Amino acid sequence: MLVLGIESSCDETAAAVVSADGRVVSDVVSSQVALHAPYGGVVPELAARAHMENIVPVLEQALAGVPGGLSAIEGVAVTHGPGLTGALLIGVQAAKAIALSRELPLVGVNHLVGHLLAVFLQRTAEPVPSFPFIALLVSGGHTALYEVRSSSDIEQLGQTRDDAAGEAFDKVAKLLGLGYPGGPRVDKLAATGDRNRVALPRPLARKQQLEFSFSGLKTAVAQYVANAGSALDEPHIADVCAAFQHNVVSVLVDKALSACERRGVRRLVLTGGVAANRGLRERAKQLCAEQGVELFVPPFASCTDNAAMIAYAGAQRLVGGERDDLGLSVFSRSPILGARDDSPLRRYKSSRLPRA
Numbered sequence: 001m002l003v004l005g006i007e008s009s010c011d012e013t014a015a016a017v018v019s020a021d022g023r024v025v026s027d028v029v030s031s032q033v034a035l036h037a038p039y040g041g042v043v044p045e046l047a048a049r050a051h052m053e054n055i056v057p058v059l060e061q062a063l064a065g066v067p068g069g070l071s072a073i074e075g076v077a078v079t080h081g082p083g084l085t086g087a088l089l090i091g092v093q094a095a096k097a098i099a100l101s102r103e104l105p106l107v108g109v110n111h112l113v114g115h116l117l118a119v120f121l122q123r124t125a126e127p128v129p130s131f132p133f134i135a136l137l138v139s140g141g142h143t144a145l146y147e148v149r150s151s152s153d154i155e156q157l158g159q160t161r162d163d164a165a166g167e168a169f170d171k172v173a174k175l176l177g178l179g180y181p182g183g184p185r186v187d188k189l190a191a192t193g194d195r196n197r198v199a200l201p202r203p204l205a206r207k208q209q210l211e212f213s214f215s216g217l218k219t220a221v222a223q224y225v226a227n228a229g230s231a232l233d234e235p236h237i238a239d240v241c242a243a244f245q246h247n248v249v250s251v252l253v254d255k256a257l258s259a260c261e262r263r264g265v266r267r268l269v270l271t272g273g274v275a276a277n278r279g280l281r282e283r284a285k286q287l288c289a290e291q292g293v294e295l296f297v298p299p300f301a302s303c304t305d306n307a308a309m310i311a312y313a314g315a316q317r318l319v320g321g322e323r324d325d326l327g328l329s330v331f332s333r334s335p336i337l338g339a340r341d342d343s344p345l346r347r348y349k350s351s352r353l354p355r356a
Helices: 033-039 044-064 085-102 111-120 165-175 183-190 215-231 234-263 278-291 308-319
Strands: 002-007 012-019 024-031 075-081 106-110 133-138 143-150 153-159 267-271 294-296
Touching (some): 002 308, 024 044, 033 044, 044 085, 075 308, 085 106, 143 234, 153 234, 165 183, 165 215
Parallel strands (some): 002 075, 075 106
Antiparallel strands (some): 012 024, 143 153
């Protein structure tokens, strides 16, 4: 089965064709980074307008890489949340139009589930995990821990109380005058800095508590920058980046491994855009090796927002006999938690891990 996936939840317009076993046939992403860079973050109205301009060319490019083009497609999968409402509507309307005109089955995909299953995409010869596994999803909009027992049985164990880790990276980069997107710039400078020269707090550091908080750490960096004033030269900025990144990464990995221990699961998956962070990958690799936990990190193209993960997650729904109708709606916020009968996430089993 070949499934066409469409992703437009934030600032990437993406389309991909993926088989039910994870083989990526085509994968096209049109980024809006240059559009939003002058504003230091994503502007929802501009994002929606750019999606309108990009959606047809991106779809045409993705289908051009498929033998038989649109006639070879057997199903359509689209991100319908969480994300920016205006942006999501562009992708969902395009998916509905294709499904209706070609009489194809349509399925909505939760963006977070797409990230959690992205590790199964066959882009390289990298090994994939078996179920169950613990997943640490870290991106600009989401930071959470999950136990993934199957493609449809996912339990959230904890999430951030405020800023997502990627959001904190971008805000700290802005405080330091590093531009947008800030995460890669902080990562690069952190490799040259000395984290021991700058004292910053480790937020919610207790391993027993599988929740995160990065707002206080961001505020501590803001206060440090304000106090440093003109003394904040480039080497000093590198030290701040090193201290900030070390504290974020340490908390993320420590809690992920704590979740592995508490759930008796010896497989850990890193996913989301921040999974491309070198500091995070290195610490996770080191501590997983020490504690006998298998680590799986998707290739960079699978970590950032893409339509291939949406197509794969949608294919699993289609293979399981699930379908959505043309009344499919979008939602801006809805974590994978205990769901009401009318929730967009009613198909995912979930509950919170009791607090220690």
